[in-house]
Amino acid sequence: MFFNSNLKIFTSFLINNNYFLAGFGTKELGDGRKSENLISFFKKNNINFSKIIVPKQIHSTNVYFYQQATNPFLVEKIEDIDGLITKEKDVVLTVITADCVPIIFIEEKEKIIGISHQGWRGSIKRMSQKMIDKVIEAGGKIENLKILIGPSIGDCCYDVKEERYYQFKEEFDSYSEKIFRFFKGGWHLSLAKLNYLLLIDKGVKKENIDFFPFCTNCDKKRFFSYRRYKRKKNEEYGEMVSFVLRKF
Template sequence: MTMILESSETFLSIKKWKEQIPGLAAIFSTRNGGSSREGFSSLNTGLHVQDEPFNVITNRNIVGANAKAPLEEWVCAEQIHGSYIKEVDRTYKGRGSTNYQDSIKGSDGLWTCESNVYLSLCFADCVPLYFVEPNSRFIGLAHAGWKGTVQNIAGKMIQKASESGVDASRIQVYIGPSIGKCCYEVDETVADQVKHCLNREDHSSLTKKTNGKYNLDLKMLNKQLLEDSGLKKEQITLASNCTSCEEDLFFSHRRDFGKTGRMSAVIGWRE
């Protein structure tokens, strides 16, 4: 497993980045150690899932404090399962952190090169994509469900970085915990879009089932799209976690039939 549980029960961190990139906070919260109840038990960080807002803000503060990424410096996006990516700076600090209506509208990706700006998105099966290039201080975060994935939000983040002068050959990407191929079944319509989004004939992310549907490996598909955008395999690391299988650690939209909490991905530079 390429992510390890930190000293707090509330989040996982990217071990390789923690060891090799000083000053970078890059974490993924668990479902444990919070104040929410029932289906949101206990560390729900999603403000849009009908949980009590006070509990969610309390939970976000717990994550922020334990990760040394203060909530007042988070920037959050609306997340509409699209592929629009927004550049943010210090003037955006706090957007969406305590009020979902104040989130960056229409966006599923955020990037910055500034310190003390913590990019944050919510997840409960979709793929979190973390990006970093230490020399330029470029960091990015993207939310890739199947729709955002086939719209190539992964490749679009690399394009944004390149357009801003970042050397793409130095970018590192972490593909975080999401629903695994073991648990993610899709229909022919989705499978067709998967096949058409790649610049290759390799559709190994799909496995056809006897019922005519497919199991889809979203993490692998995003890896292939990143490679199609010019990244080498050694620039990309995949989490082995399945959010649906690991009920003790993660919320899962599919496993929990839609009534569940959200984990938060957070990345930022500590000044």
């Protein structure tokens, strides 16, 4: 994962062909809850698109397969979903996050793209694995998938209550040593690592997954963080937008 200083987004060398554009926004892109910010980003950088799909996220594992427009406008909002998939070109799939984990899926051969949002609720319900099932249903293959795990809160800052710890331990006993760290009197969870392990378990090759190693709560300059907002006074709130687009 690296910062593309022209576009001012985080992206990955895994996506190294011209068919796709994928990225994770920072504060520089503005508050992701406002679609205008993403529209002006695409216009400013002369990137063609015909539609931006904006989910109304509800911490579910619902995935919407976008095939055709249901309105004539640039922005199409889809209710009650946390994942999007399409085979269409010029369609920008988005999610917004501020500590939760954004994940981008690109099936290079069949040219299927997807994006999902998962906080602890989506992660424990294995949203990232459901996304892969949907890519396969749409005609894709696991071996052709490139996956990017975007900026989220690190285990440095994501302490969870004991009850939550046991809930995860019950569901993911075999990886609980890898996803939890105990320090400062409490259990700390890495949602990014959990999702990484879920993808590996599903059969995605290690070399086809890229992930962002830093923490949204620690890096105030670049990222909005829900935790930071909740814990600190006078903290501005916003969300980062992540997107994926099939260009050809």
